Amino acid sequence: MTTYEIPRPTEGDVVDLILDDHRLFETLLRDLRDSTADREAARAALSAVLIAHGEAEEEKVYTQLRRKDAITEHEAEHGEEEHAEGNEALLALLECKGTDTQKFDDAVEELATALNHHIGEEEQTILNPARTDVSEDVRLKLGKEWAKRRSELLDEDCGDIENVRRIVKKAEREGLLDDDED
Structure with missing residues (x-):
């Protein structure tokens, strides 16, 4: 089985680090659409990096940007709601038995739609203010954290299906997911 090397930066401007992950998500989604790619490995890599990225953002970045008034509480909450929606779509992808079915292809597109929407919004409403309203020193500190x-x-192993299930259930309990989508 092919394995994907997930970059492990240790420091940098948090905006640049988050953008690097966004580009990695896009690469992995392309591979998930490619029937000649190692879709199982791409799915495992995307699950791991997507969960690690979002959880670390919510724990370390959103709270600090709110404190610095770079983003509003609403923007942070909306970002968390979109993470929950992406995680829900990720879970549906992980629950697909094979990678060569229409169900798998549909799950990839559902996840791609959720992710692309979130990436676009986050880059405009959270990362742009972080670039302009937060000092470089703070961005570097946040990047390291x-x-x-x-x-x-x-x-x-945060991308494990059982952990993703736990995260989605927690989001449901916290009201981050619409009940009417199931």
Whole structure:
């Protein structure tokens, strides 16, 4: 089985680090659409990096940007809702038995739609203000904290289907997911 090398940065501007992951998501989604690619490995890599990325963002970045008034509480909450929607779509993809079915292809597109929407909005409403309203020193500090937490989560096999199920259930309990979508 092919394995994907997930970059493990240890420092940098948090905006650049998050953007690097966004580009990685796009690459992995392309591979998930490619019937000649190792879709199982791409699915495992995307699950791991997507969960680590989002959880680290919510724990280390969104709270700090709110404190710095770079983003509003609403923007942070909306980002968390979109993470929950992406995680729900990820779970549906992980629950597909094979990678050569229409159900799998549909699940990839559902996840791609959720992710692409979130990436676009986050880059405009959260990362742009972080670039302009937060000092470079703070962005570097956040980058180090985010990268450290992201690596810890990757080490904990955060993309495991049982962990993704737990995260989605927690989001449901917290009201981050619409009940009418099931």
